Amino acid sequence: MRGVAVGEAFDPGFLPDNKLQRLFAYWQKLCRDERMPSRRDIDPVEIPDLLPNIFLLDVVGDGEDFVFRLAGTLVEDAFSMTLHGKSIAEIQRQAGSTGIPDAHHIEVARGGGPRYQEGNMPVAGREHWMIHRLLLPLASDGETVDVLMGGAIFLLGGQESDRTAEPWQTAQQVNKVQSKH
Numbered sequence: 001m002r003g004v005a006v007g008e009a010f011d012p013g014f015l016p017d018n019k020l021q022r023l024f025a026y027w028q029k030l031c032r033d034e035r036m037p038s039r040r041d042i043d044p045v046e047i048p049d050l051l052p053n054i055f056l057l058d059v060v061g062d063g064e065d066f067v068f069r070l071a072g073t074l075v076e077d078a079f080s081m082t083l084h085g086k087s088i089a090e091i092q093r094q095a096g097s098t099g100i101p102d103a104h105h106i107e108v109a110r111g112g113g114p115r116y117q118e119g120n121m122p123v124a125g126r127e128h129w130m131i132h133r134l135l136l137p138l139a140s141d142g143e144t145v146d147v148l149m150g151g152a153i154f155l156l157g158g159q160e161s162d163r164t165a166e167p168w169q170t171a172q173q174v175n176k177v178q179s180k181h
Helices: 018-030 048-053 073-079 088-095 103-112 171-179
Strands: 002-005 054-060 065-071 115-121 129-138 147-156
Touching: 018 048, 018 129, 018 147, 048 054, 048 073, 048 147, 065 073, 065 088, 073 147, 103 115, 103 129, 103 147
Parallel strands: none
Antiparallel strands: 002 115, 054 065, 054 147, 115 129, 129 147
16 A cells, blocks of 8 residues: 655645545644644534545554544445454454554554555455545544544555555655656
């Protein structure tokens, strides 16, 4: 999987899906005085059509693992299981993945800011899914990340796009590489 950092200069138009663009804009609207929003700030009534694609993960320790607090119906459908209460490490073990816990989750949990990724994702008992995933930090105190809010778009049997991006490049770096092609 590869991704890009979502920073202050990030153009949400770079996100390939309208739902992820709107989720980022919603999260950004909730940020106040350079403080991250908390889980309590999220109002499902304001984003009803995004709910099937959203998940919340509780951060365990300093990002040693992440436990699903909730997952939208499309997220659970992609995994073919109920995710509530399951850890990322547990799910990855079932899928035969070795990246436990996921480095992208850790980066966001440790204050690295929002992250976008796209790529193939193995799911136990299913074909590979192409995933477009946005991870957004939430903090009860506005500073220390304790929950990750994510949005995921799943496409069956997808391949990585032709866009060239190393993990955590800025949007400007990605656009610069793309303009060379």
